[in-house]
Amino acid sequence: MKQQYKEYLKLNKNILLGFLASIVVSAIVAQMFSSQQSYVNATITLGVDYLVYFSTFGTLFYFDNKKKYVLKTGEVDKASLRRDLIKVISSLGIGEVVYTICRWSLQYYLLTNSYQAYAASLISQSVSTVIYMVTVNLSVKFMRLYKDGP
Template sequence: MYKQYLKLNRNIFIAFAVDFIVSAIVAQMLIEQEHYINATVTLLADHGTFLSILGFLLYLDNRNKYRLNSGKTNWPLLKTDLVKIIASLGIAEIIYTIVRWGFQFYFLTVDYEPYLASITGQIIAVAIYLVVINFLVKITRWYKD
């Protein structure tokens, strides 16, 4: 079970590592835009990058989990796990979105460079996200024995 938590957190870190770079570049490219536009467009790029990479990594780690010996898909298990995944990630993403946008907007208004506002806001949001997602995974029993 703990191996699954470590894999999930590894995947989250990989996705966020790529996302840090993409978000910082997007934020800096929008230097001339209003702060709320910069924060919003950066957040959209953030979500697109993060969720694409995380989804791909989760697929790679779990692609055989839902296969029966006959080669067919175990649909009941897949459906149950999808509900847990969507519930856990959904709640964590809502919290992340609010925190991330708010901090980036704040840092932009106090004259941080856009890339630095993006990175700083994202570091704070990621720390909160990791606590929330691990708590929710435990509560939903996503990785039950």
């Protein structure tokens, strides 16, 4: 398998594991705050979602890529690291804007239509995650993060 495709698989694995961790914690938090107004519940749940997701994703991404930017001399290839970090952050940032809008508005909608808080959280996060994955993968491909050659 080409190295480029392995990198895509690692990125997607890290994203999915981050969302798996955050979906469980978010559903619990949503239910804990179910007595709050719908907009408060959606906002708190989204905040917890981000905290858990970025902690998990960041840790996994670091461990998968920590050796990628070390030169044979043992020094860090700062130029490549900086270039790739800008591309990753840009791709994730675009996805996060789309994700935030979808997740918050869908959860708010479901809560105002009498869904249980945990169910609204699970549904909104699942739908938003699919949209996020498509957006991030298209952004990464467009920015040529995992291109072959120089």
